[in-house]
Amino acid sequence: MKIVAAEFVTSAVNPGGYPPGNLPEVAFVGRSNVGKSSLINKVVNRKGLAKTSSTPGRTQLINFFNINNDQFLMVDLPGYGYAKVPTDVRIKWGKMIEGYLKERECLKGVVLLIDSRHTPTAQDKQMYEWLQYYHVPTVVVATKVDKLSNNQWAKQQAVIKKSLPLSKEHQLISFSAETGRGKEKLLKVLDEFIHK
Numbered sequence: 001m002k003i004v005a006a007e008f009v010t011s012a013v014n015p016g017g018y019p020p021g022n023l024p025e026v027a028f029v030g031r032s033n034v035g036k037s038s039l040i041n042k043v044v045n046r047k048g049l050a051k052t053s054s055t056p057g058r059t060q061l062i063n064f065f066n067i068n069n070d071q072f073l074m075v076d077l078p079g080y081g082y083a084k085v086p087t088d089v090r091i092k093w094g095k096m097i098e099g100y101l102k103e104r105e106c107l108k109g110v111v112l113l114i115d116s117r118h119t120p121t122a123q124d125k126q127m128y129e130w131l132q133y134y135h136v137p138t139v140v141v142a143t144k145v146d147k148l149s150n151n152q153w154a155k156q157q158a159v160i161k162k163s164l165p166l167s168k169e170h171q172l173i174s175f176s177a178e179t180g181r182g183k184e185k186l187l188k189v190l191d192e193f194i195h196k
């Protein structure tokens with residue numbers, strides 16, 4: 001797949017705000033600061049499309065982007081797991097994310113982002129378990145891999161696979177928004193998601 005156009009459509013906090021129509025959707029989810037905005041911008045080749053911010057937890061909305069003039073929508077779900085956010089806000093986020101993933105009929109697949117340098121958090125594992133429980137087609141992407149040597153990544157890859165634990169049916173793609181590593185592989189998976 002080649003992405004030639006990417007446009008912001010709308011932000012939503014609840015199903016009433018989701019865009020109408022029935023375009024296939026691929027959602028991106030991960031803890032805040034994992035590199036989700038940077039990945040989306042890199043994949044669509046638009047520097048400022050998804051906001052990148054050094055203040056984690058600021059994006060509290062579901063953002064929809066139209067890709068290739070109605071080929072499909074990319075859905076940027078709010079990052080989870082930011083410790084400084086009050087509990088009631090965190091619960092609201094959880095409900096927003098779960099509400100979208102559970103109810104959205106045109107959802108074709110989910111990209112779960114995990115920091116390549118760290119062991120998946122309890123929330124990463126919970127999210128992955130949940131996606132499996134609901135049989136949502138999933139790909140796991142390990143972000144910021146440019147920060148690791150090949151040797152370190154080989155070790156971390158094993159840690160991530162074991163700790164999730166990664167199912168045989170799911171790919172783990174190493175990604176860097178700095179170098180573009182993993183971009184073509186991920187585009188191929190997105191293509192498979194929307195054509196299934």
Ligand code: GDP
Pocket residue numbers: 031032033034035036037038039051052053054056057079143144145146147175176177178179
């Ligand atoms: P988000 O909160 O998940 O959307 O994360 P951002 O995309 O805003 O990234 C969080 C921080 O990590 C920023 O300072 C980014 O510059 C940095 N970052 C994101 N992706 C990469 C990457 O692939 N490599 C490196 N070295 N830094 C990255």
